[in-house]
Amino acid sequence: MKYLCLIYDQERDWDAMPPGEADAWLAECMAAEDALRAGGHHLAGEALHPAASASIVRVRKGRLSVTDGPFAETREQLGGFYLVEARDVEEAVRVAAMIPAARTGCIEVRPVVDFTAR
DSSP, rough: EEEEEEEEEHHHHHHHSOOOHHHHHHHHHHHHHHHHHHHHEEEEEEEEOGGGGGGEEETTTEEEEEEEEEESSSSSSSEEEEEEOSSSSSHHHHHHHTTTTGGGGGEEEEEEOOGGGG
16 A cells, blocks of 8 residues: 655754754665665655745635745644555554654655545
């Protein structure tokens, strides 16, 4: 089954990180991705630009509304994701625990709906 692991962390912590520490953190993230691949779990994954670069799109009563920046001020922002394959939610949680941001922020694990399984 596919699970989406949404990575939430505090952007301001990343912005304040000294270059050497940031390089070490990125190396740890790359190593975690390599481990996910080696374990047969990795399907896709990407980092995202800061929340301030987001555009919020809504259509209400046929009218388009676009708002710049994040919808809500929150402590943690969505910074990236992994799409993983796991037997069940317990295995997906173990996979998510391998993502370094689980130690500093949180990883939201959500099953992906398979519409072909109807």
